[in-house]
Amino acid sequence: MDAEIYIDNNSFIHRLDPRVKIIIFLLTFVAILLFQDPLWMLPITVLIVIQLVASGALVNMRRIRYILIVLTVSSMILWNIFSSGDTKLFWIVSVQSLTYAVSRTMLMILMISTGMILITSTRNEELVNGMIRLGMPYRVGFAISTALRLVPTIVTSTVTISQAQRSRGLDLESGNLLEKLKKFLPLLVPVFISSIRNTNIFGMALESKGFGASEKRTFYLDFQMKKADYVVLAFSILFMLVSIYFAVMGYGKIEGLIRS
Amino acid sequence: MSEPIVSIRDLKYRYRGQKSLALQEINLALEQGEFLMLMGPSEAGKSTLAATINGLIPNFHIGKLGGDVVVMGRNTKDYSVAQMAEIVGMVFQDFEAQLFSTNVELEVAFGPENFAVPREEIKTRIDENLEYVGLEGFRNRPPSTLSGGQKQKLAIASVLALKPQVLVMDEPTTDLDPISKMGVFEITHRLCKRDDLTLLIVEHETEEALFADRIALIKEGQLIKVGPTREILTDVALMESLGVMPLGIPKFFKAAGVSELPLTPDEGVETFKSLKFQINDLAYQEMVAREKAKLEQLNEPLIQCQNLSHTYKGEVEALKKVNIEIHRGDMVAIIGQNGSGKTTLAKHFNGLLLPTEGEILVNGKPTREQGIFALGKSVGYVFQNPDHQIFSEKVFDEVAFSPRIRKLPEEEVKQRVSEALTAVGLEGLEEEDPFTLTKSGRQRVAVASVLASNPDVLILDEPTTGLDYSEQSSMMNMVRRLNENGSTIIFITHHMWVVAEYAKRALVMKDGDVILGGSTREVFSQSEVLRDAFLRPPHFVEFTRRLGYTFLTPAEMEACLEGAHS
Numbered sequence: 056m057d058a059e060i061y062i063d064n065n066s067f068i069h070r071l072d073p074r075v076k077i078i079i080f081l082l083t084f085v086a087i088l089l090f091q092d093p094l095w096m097l098p099i100t101v102l103i104v105i106q107l108v109a110s111g112a113l114v115n116m117r118r119i120r121y122i123l124i125v126l127t128v129s130s131m132i133l134w135n136i137f138s139s140g141d142t143k144l145f146w147i148v149s150v151q152s153l154t155y156a157v158s159r160t161m162l163m164i165l166m167i168s169t170g171m172i173l174i175t176s177t178r179n180e181e182l183v184n185g186m187i188r189l190g191m192p193y194r195v196g197f198a199i200s201t202a203l204r205l206v207p208t209i210v211t212s213t214v215t216i217s218q219a220q221r222s223r224g225l226d227l228e229s230g231n232l233l234e235k236l237k238k239f240l241p242l243l244v245p246v247f248i249s250s251i252r253n254t255n256i257f258g259m260a261l262e263s264k265g266f267g268a269s270e271k272r273t274f275y276l277d278f279q280m281k282k283a284d285y286v287v288l289a290f291s292i293l294f295m296l297v298s299i300y301f302a303v304m305g306y307g308k309i310e311g312l313i314r315s
Numbered sequence: 316m317s318e319p320i321v322s323i324r325d326l327k328y329r330y331r332g333q334k335s336l337a338l339q340e341i342n343l344a345l346e347q348g349e350f351l352m353l354m355g356p357s358e359a360g361k362s363t364l365a366a367t368i369n370g371l372i373p374n375f376h377i378g379k380l381g382g383d384v385v386v387m388g389r390n391t392k393d394y395s396v397a398q399m400a401e402i403v404g405m406v407f408q409d410f411e412a413q414l415f416s417t418n419v420e421l422e423v424a425f426g427p428e429n430f431a432v433p434r435e436e437i438k439t440r441i442d443e444n445l446e447y448v449g450l451e452g453f454r455n456r457p458p459s460t461l462s463g464g465q466k467q468k469l470a471i472a473s474v475l476a477l478k479p480q481v482l483v484m485d486e487p488t489t490d491l492d493p494i495s496k497m498g499v500f501e502i503t504h505r506l507c508k509r510d511d512l513t514l515l516i517v518e519h520e521t522e523e524a525l526f527a528d529r530i531a532l533i534k535e536g537q538l539i540k541v542g543p544t545r546e547i548l549t550d551v552a553l554m555e556s557l558g559v560m561p562l563g564i565p566k567f568f569k570a571a572g573v574s575e576l577p578l579t580p581d582e583g584v585e586t587f588k589s590l591k592f593q594i595n596d597l598a599y600q601e602m603v604a605r606e607k608a609k610l611e612q613l614n615e616p617l618i619q620c621q622n623l624s625h626t627y628k629g630e631v632e633a634l635k636k637v638n639i640e641i642h643r644g645d646m647v648a649i650i651g652q653n654g655s656g657k658t659t660l661a662k663h664f665n666g667l668l669l670p671t672e673g674e675i676l677v678n679g680k681p682t683r684e685q686g687i688f689a690l691g692k693s694v695g696y697v698f699q700n701p702d703h704q705i706f707s708e709k710v711f712d713e714v715a716f717s718p719r720i721r722k723l724p725e726e727e728v729k730q731r732v733s734e735a736l737t738a739v740g741l742e743g744l745e746e747e748d749p750f751t752l753t754k755s756g757r758q759r760v761a762v763a764s765v766l767a768s769n770p771d772v773l774i775l776d777e778p779t780t781g782l783d784y785s786e787q788s789s790m791m792n793m794v795r796r797l798n799e800n801g802s803t804i805i806f807i808t809h810h811m812w813v814v815a816e817y818a819k820r821a822l823v824m825k826d827g828d829v830i831l832g833g834s835t836r837e838v839f840s841q842s843e844v845l846r847d848a849f850l851r852p853p854h855f856v857e858f859t860r861r862l863g864y865t866f867l868t869p870a871e872m873e874a875c876l877e878g879a880h881s
Contacts, residue, residue, distance in 0.1 A: 059459060061417055178417045204415055207459065212703070219704040222665055222696040223764065224720045226688055244706035248750070252702075253412040259371055260413035260470075265400035265429035265477060275424035275437050 059207050060115060060174050068110040068176045072284045073185030076177055079287070082295050083169045089298050090307030093158040099298070100161065103168050112175035116168065123164060130160040141311045151312040158309075179203060184276050193272060201257075209250055216245050319344035320481060320513045321368060325382035327536075328363060328372055337363045338536045341382070345481070350507040350514040352527035352544075356558035357783040358753060360536040361517045365485045368515065369403035370396045386481060401430060404474035408486040410466040414458040414473075419450060422458055422469055426477040437476075444472040448502055463653060464495020471502060482506065484516045488523075489781060492653040492809050494849040496520070519783060521560045522854055524548060525578060532557055549576040558785035560812070563855025567869035571876060580858040587862060594864055598875040603836065610819060610834055613642040617772060617803055618664055622673035625659055633659040635827040636673065643771070646795070646804040648814040648835070651824030652849055657807045660824070661774050664805065665694040677772075692721070695770035699777045701754070701761035710736070710752075711745040713760055717768040735766040739793055755786040759793075766797070773797060775806040779813055791817045812853045815839065815867040823848050840865040 063069075068076070086099045107113050116123070133156075140151020174182070182203075183196040220242060221227060227238055301307065326341040338360050345351055355361050366372045370391035373380040384391045387402050407413045416422040420441050427437045445451045448468040453461065458469055467487055474482065484503070488496040500523055507514055507526060516527075524530055530547040532539045534557050540547060547554070551569050554561040564583040565576040577586040618641040625634040634656050641647055649657045662668040663675050666687040675682050682690060698704055707713035714735050718728045736742050739759040744752075749760045758778065765773065778794065779787040787810065795817055798804045808814060814821055814835060821838040823831040825848040831838055839845070839852045842860060852860075859866040866872040 059417075059457060061457075063455075063457070178421075180417060180421050201415070208411075215698070215700075216703045218662075218667055219696075219698040221687055222667055222691060222698070223704065223717045224688055224691045224768065226720075241706045245703050249700075249702055253409070256407055256409050256412035257415060259366075259375055259396075259405075260407060261415070262375060262396035263369055263371065263400055263405040264426040264473065265397045268395070268397035268400060268429050269431055271431040273428045273431050273434055273437060275421065275428055275434060275441075277434065 062111050062175050064111045066110050072278050072280050073177050073181040075284045075288050077185050079291050080173045082291050086298050087162055087165050089302040091309045092307045095307030103165055106172045110172050110176040112172045115171050115175050127160050131156050134159045138314045151309050154309050155312055184274055212249050213246050216242050320347045321345040321386050323384050327381040330378040336536050345513050348510040350528045352524045352530045353517045354559050355533035359533045362485050365483050365517050368483050369405045370399040403481045404479035406470050406484040406487050408489050413470050417457050418455050420454045423473045423476045440476045444475045448472045463491050464498045467499050481513045486517050494652045521562050560784035563869050564858055580854050583858040584861050593877040595875050595877045613644045615643040616640050617643045619676040623670050623675050624672035626671045633827050637829050643803055646798045646819045648818035648821045649807045655824040656827040657824050665696045666690040694772045695765035696774045697762050697765050701757040705749045710747050710749050713749055714764045714767050731767045735763040739763045755782045772803045779810050836865050
């Protein structure tokens with residue numbers, strides 16, 4: 056089974072310099088946080104959707120659709136509980152709290168999307184390389200890439216393990232959520248144990264290939280900023296400045312929102 | 316004599332938390348360009364010894380080390396593993412976990428990058444080493460899409476890119492299928508011809524030891540014997556006593572009272588003829604006829620596949636119109652390369668997979684109508700890796716899992732658990748934590764936990780992989796006992812000697828098709844078809860084929876032998 060997150064489809068976004076992609080990733084995070092009003096979040100949403108489609112990251116979003124649905128539902132409920140406003144609609148829901156819940160849910164999904172775009176379109180090594188060239192220590196960068204690398208391994212072993220347990224009569228399909236969860240727990244033990252064992256061998260293999268042998272290190276991957284990179288970067292910064300301007304001017308707030 | 320490349324002096328080692336020594340009083344020297352094969356039973360300290368050479372012991376594992384390991388003047392106590400990596404390369408058994416890059420090129424680049432090798436030079440080394448292992452066409456592929464054998468080749472290339480003087484490989488082929496094994500061995504055969512590279516390989520395949528200069532036998536942390544290859548391989552008694560698989564050919568001639576023991580099929584045929592040995596034709600024919608009559612008695616169909624096809628995700632055609640029948644009471648081996656469809660076929664037997672076309676009947680009813688839960692009562696499936704299914708803290712709970720989930724009364728659960736544990740030879744270990752058992756112990760727990768639901772059919776996916784010779788024998792003896800007591804056994808394996816010794820019937824798979832099926836003897840007599848499926852019968856069978864017969868074990872052949880003066 057193919058559980059890789061990186062999708063090698065060489066889109067425009069794939070070809071951008073990883074440094075540019077990391078900067079855009081960070082800028083996007085800020086842009087998402089600037090406004091409370093979902094309408095004001097629309098421009099950045101459009102940009103993210105375009106990137107999602109262009110990079111092919113939609114495939115990965117589909118894979119995590121259940122997580123996204125759970126997050127959306129719980130966020131819609133929680134933000135209505137924890138915020139309120141003057142214009143009551145029904146029960147605890149007011150126009151303000153509903154709007155805010157929508158905007159916070161968007162925030163979450165957008166942040167996940169940005170992250171997904173980055174790791175769908177950037178190889179692990181490119182990501183580390185980009186971070187290091189932006190000033191991050193090599194070991195920190197490597198740690199991040201290792202964490203990302205673990206995801207596919209864990210997914211693959213979960214699939215095998217759940218097949219093994221189903222063969223022994225474990226019925227994972229029926230029952231309500233709580234019952235399903237209870238049945239799923241036994242699966243976690245072998246998943247964790249095999250992950251830990253893998254990590255141990257990974258560590259040995261890493262050192263055996265000279266990881267950290269000398270202070271200096273070559274990077275085989277090489278990239279140069281191209282014209283497209285500068286254009287995209289300039290556009291992003293411009294977009295960011297405009298957004299900040301409007302936010303500072305007080306636009307994009309929800310009138311009458313009370314957060315508890 | 317020049318200074319040895321690797322010298323190990325009075326080495327002893329104890330892992331933290333262990334009472335006994337994992338290695339004791341090891342003294343060993345490796346000359347430049349030498350190829351030493353390290354063999355021994357499980358838990359003998361093979362991997363531990365291998366790990367001392369590049370300094371993983373004492374620098375990575377925690378424990379107490381005595382004595383010295385010096386490689387090219389560097390004492391491993393004074394250098395980090397990463398620093399040793401320049402001169403000692405290490406390839407591990409687990410080919411999944413040792414690769415971590417997103418494409419083949421970068422995997423090879425990783426080592427040289429760490430030593431700040433200039434970019435141009437790294438490029439040359441990538442080209443050279445990918446060509447050396449035959450992966451030049453895969454440069455931009457993610458390692459996860461490669462086959463097991465290709466992954467192991469990539470691991471070798473990525474280590475060779477560091478230009479080490481010593482290469483240590485810890486069971487590089489144990490988890491591979493025969494064709495991938497051959498691919499990796501082919502590389503090691505080229506490597507051992509190089510004078511500038513010293514090789515130390517831990518290996519279970521005795522037939523491969525023929526290529527080594529010397530063999531070291533290890534047991535319970537001590538070197539039992541180190542000597543030239545021929546000297547060790549002809550010491551059949553010593554190898555058997557250590558639980559290392561002896562070669563069939565010297566074993567046969569030794570039993571026949573020959574003193575100059577041949578090793579290879581060529582030598583075997585020569586010795587056989589020069590000593591004027593003869594096979595009693597009548598005895599042979601009788602044996603074959605007896606076997607045939609026995610197999611014909613098994614005729615009650617249990618599993619029937621009719622034009623069974625399976626296509627993954629509407630794209631990959633994993634099974635193509637398979638038509639086979641498995642009879643009650645049979646013991647069938649399914650053999651073939653990885654990707655030939657063995658596991659896909661077996662997963663249809665218990666309903667884990669359903670045919671995309673065609674039909675499969677178990678006990679006369681389509682699996683589609685029975686469902687995996689109901690089928691699980693009559694068809695048990697033991698997965699390849701026991702660690703994928705064990706999760707309880709006690710052996711008892713693990714084995715009781717299936718009966719309990721089927722809501723049997725606790726009294727019956729107890730009885731079933733005790734029967735299952737007795738069957739696998741683990742009685743009395745009910746309260747143990749399964750994770751503290753050895754691999755073969757865990758494998759037995761996995762078998763017991765499937766047996767506890769009293770299945771008629773037991774499917775075992777590679778039950779002997781990762782076990783040493785004596786563990787393999789005792790595992791298969793246990794499986795054979797289950798078969799004699801009425802269970803139908805279907806097992807997938809890469810170990811041809813296990814097929815020769817234990818299977819009544821064999822199915823050969825290639826590209827999703829069963830290309831050959833019949834009694835094990837018939838199957839092994841079809842050398843061309845086997846070669847076509849990239850399978851190789853054991854040396855011993857090949858030797859008897861050259862004499863015009865198909866004997867599966869030395870014992871069978873002895874029974875038909877004439878002219879020996881034992």
